[in-house]
Amino acid sequence: MNVLVTGGAGYIGSCVSQYLIDKGNNLIVIDNLSTGLKKNIPKKCKFYKCNIQDTKKINRIFEKNKIDIVMHFAAYVDNAESILKSKKYFKNNYYNGRIFFSNCINNGINKIIYSSTAAVYGNKKKKINEKDILKPLTPYSSSKVLLEEYLEKNKKNLSCIVLRYFNVVGADSRLRCGFNINKGSNLFLNLCRSVSKNKRFNINGKTYDSKDGTTIRDFIHVSDLSEVHYKLSKLIIKKKVFLKLNCGYGFGYSVLEVLQEFIRVSKKKINYQFVKKRKGDIVVSISNSSKLKKIIKWQPKYHSLGYLVKSSLNWYKKVTNQ
Template identity: 35%
Template sequence: MSVLVTGGAGYIGSHMVWELLDHGEDVVVLDNLTTGFDWAVPDRAKLVVGNVGNIDLVDKVIRDHDVEAVIHFAGSVVVPESMENPLKYYDNNTANSRNLLEAVVKNGIDKFIFSSTAAVYGEPLTTGPIREDAMLNPMSPYGSSKLMTEIMVRDTALVSNLRYVMLRYFNVAGCDPMQRTGQATKGATHLIKIACETALGRHPSMSIYGDDYDTPDGTCIRDFIHVSDLVNAHYAALNFLRQGGLKFTANCGYSKGYSVKQVVDAVKRISGNDFPVVYEDRRPGDIPSLTANAHRLMSRLSWKPAHDDLDKIISDALAWENALDSRRKSA
């Protein structure tokens, strides 16, 4: 039997594929390649190009590849874009997930892992790392579209044999330490990727949006998790379901945060390039400070991060960007 990874040609999805393959799993990927790349899918995995919202196609993939579990990454993830084009996010993140769930239930699949986000919380009402039982009050269509899918998963499980894990990501960063895959999407908005690209001379400068937040240095604070730790948490979640677990929702982070300025300064130090930074106005939908209380993930799934170090995250990201730059130059 195999594991279906939707969005498996993208940044996080392709890391998940490698994590599964490293554990000897059979993997099939469904991706429309809008933001993903066929080269990011290893030869040992099977790639099907198509839309996760196409019920007939998903039904065929499940039957043809004897799928036993689904890990759902496919979706749009840019908060500012969601503010400008909310219907795109409700279509791609919510409506498509609804169709995927229909195909999953129709085929009797009982193991479903959903890639959610800390954006479902909105701005915390209390200080310190946020817990899973905090108020859910998203401040962007991106967060709302993900929360709607969480509700659909929960409600579907009540009337079917579906068992699920929903993992709320904080800020995913870094790349596979073995450089097998990484963030390659053009125009990606991830802070560490943009800073690394600027350090390597791909941009003349980079912007920091807002320096007047109520934080120690005025810039937003975020919990950055290494992508390899994130996908390892998904594998722990898959084993939880295989062992009979019923349902589980957890934060994925390190329970500590770094400011945007701290991250940019670290990239400058590690790269050796003191590149220009432009301070601009705040962006709609940005939250001043958001860090994870990750105790539930660590205790319930016996999960321990292996790359909990900002310098490690940045070093891996810089190494990947160097390799990607060389690949583009030789193409």
């Protein structure tokens, strides 16, 4: 299969590209390297340094390459930054995404897998089902919803799967690709930094309505998520569909539980303190992923918390040469 990946120099795009190459597919990567790194792109990919919204260049790429499926990862992903710079997020994640998809449709490329996020749901008390009402709380999550809606409006012309990822963590088992250790500030990355630099770890909020007062997330390993993309790419080639699917394990861990696991796995002490809550933080976010599991007969392989932590620490150590 010939798969075009946008954002293939980023964390998830590079790992999914590597996984698909391992399965014998041809990969074409488009990335403007705004947050991604060229060295992340698997060597066997054909790479174009290009903005997704550059219609002229994109049309040339479409003319030159046979493309069976598009996987659209390119976006800005810093939820906290989006609150301060909302226009930047709406422009890149929604308007630029729209230009890109409309160029795909105009060129007869109509099989699309789109990376959306569980943040589209906002706060929910129970396990989240795809039919639940969306309530995005930040410009980042709103921009992702708008692009979902654009795809839905155009579904007549498309075979399309919207994937709502929960919290993606970990790295490739052979440590060929993983998250950017210099960008962002998610829980796993911050804990890797605390372990490696003996840096105090801040927990944002201790009075949330959860089992231990800290927020709870459903984490999914990037290799399991890559397998999901692989299996769905085979489905979308055979069948015209329009699906929205949650990608998570269906259970969650609190910030304190993850912290304790980092201490156990690294065998290092982590100093931590509670600080104030962050604006827009969701309390509990756990998927109901039964639809995904049923459709592709998916059984996650990397779901133990110990493995999620070990995989992240190993990648962090490799990148920082420790």
